[in-house]
Amino acid sequence: MKKILMTFSGVFLLILVLLGLQWGLSASRNQDNSSSKDTLTFYNWGDYIDPSILKDFTKETGYKVNYQTFDSNEAMYTKIKQGGTNFDLAVPSEYMVSKLKEAGLLAKLDKSQLTGMNNLNSQFMNQSFDKGNQYSVPYFWGTLGILYNKKVVNGSDLKDWSSIWSSKYRHQLLLVDSARDVLGLTLISQGKSVNDQNAADLAAAQGKLSSLMPNVKAIVGDELKLYMAQGEGNIAVTYSGEAKNAMEKNSDLAYVVPEDGSNLWLDNLVIPKSAKHKKAAYALINYLNRPEVAAKNAEYIGYATPNQKAYQLLPKSVKSDQAFYPKQSILDKLQVYQNFNQYWTQKYNDAFLEFKLGK
């Protein structure tokens, strides 16, 4: 009994000490930002901006930036909805923009306060998830494509999505664990749209998909890039951003967007309705819209920038990289996901689940 009491008081003391430390730290931090009026809370994906840009921004405008991160659109949605913290600027993907918008969580952008919007490529503006860009400004974009190991797979064999059905890749394929993406690519390979809402088309896609199983080695999430970098699979379906990450770790890897089209994803800057420092948020959007800033950011992150003037400033090797800046003929075939209602979300997921169950 005595021993237990000793242990408990020890744990209790430790908690007290930690609480004290935390209090001390937050007190000193508050002193740093004596005028919290000028501190902007930026809610973004982890490591999704060049840190020096934020420093320069503070130097130039006087606004301090409190950078907070999330790891999934859904997590971000929940936090913004709960409203514990007042985020001033967030970076949702396209389907999440429409979801946030429908939930009434976004502030309409005041176009008169925005500058540099002309720098953006019209290709990425006025998308179905936010007509007229009333709520969002594109930040980075990318595609869904095929990541492969050059030593084993011949890139020229991957002209279209149907090529991954080839028996050459038996038990070598890694798939991203996402109903929308996997069914989407199957629909594209059948000449349909990724936003298809026709039961017969979906059934046909599911039928074709079930014959892919012998090739599938695993269906995984974020770990995919790790597995590919380690050589666990030779060919994988994944997003361009993830592919970039894996390629940095393993130079044998390459990425290609099939020529029959693909999904175009967009991450966008939005201002939540609950934002307390809108002025600062506009200032940061405008700052990020500057060509030289956007170019610097794009070089750091490695994703494709929607900022046309920034693109011109990028090194030639980056600009001509067809994997990440596909040529116009492919660009024209890219499709953005529309937000599905509950019924179709369920339909797609059920179809995908059945696919996963069929071994």
Add this chain to the structure above:
Amino acid sequence: MNRIKKRYTEAYLGIYGLWLLAFVVAPMLLLLIQSVNVPGQGFSLSNYRDFFTSGPYLAMTVNSVWYAFLITLVTLAIAYPLALVLTTLKHRQLWLLLVILPTWINLLLKTYAFIGLLGKGGLLNQAITGMGFGPSQLLFTNGAFLLVAAYIELPFMVLPIYNALLDIDPLLPAASRDLGASRFQTLKQVIWPLSMPGVKTGVQTVFIPSLSLFMITRLIGGNKVITLGTAIEEHFLVTQNWSFGSTIGVVLIIAMALTMALTTDRKKKGGRRK
């Protein structure tokens, strides 16, 4: 004096009862309500109808039970001899600590460590190649999934069995030996029946969580093993159909209650009277 003691007991029971009400009964009720409250339909049993008439979901249920059974079996096969050996060792506390130690490390970290061990260029494959065999596919196999799941559950099986074995009066096996029983007979006729309560507790603490495993099915099993845990995760995070997710939750709870009922020692009620 007695009255004060009684009052303390009542107060304690009251607090405990409130705790149970708030954190056990209420959430289960909410889950049940959620599962019959279908969006756009109000009260409806359609989720349950859909569940029990859908091939994929029934297949997943069978998968869940089957893999939970296998995991429990593998864990028991490793844990029982281990616990037996532990009770005979000199520094058992130290050895026991080594068995429990892995539970101090986060589950996800352990799982990622296994990716490194089982991967193509991983330690295990290097060893196999070193012995002259070609590298083989270890990750994303049922064997790998069972291995990792059993590794994670092992301490929860070893502990109750170890405690049950310690509780056995050392004179009993000694007497058995004296009366001419072989080592194996002693183990089978004396030690095994006496350690049964520990085994049953161990089986419960391993089987029940194994029913709804989901992270390992993806990371190590590569989603080639699909259990109900995967489906729940999907319904709560991706399709956001919490109603159906709750239905699966309720089905799992019922399956768990059944497991408890089947493995709980029924003799206990009468046994006390002797």
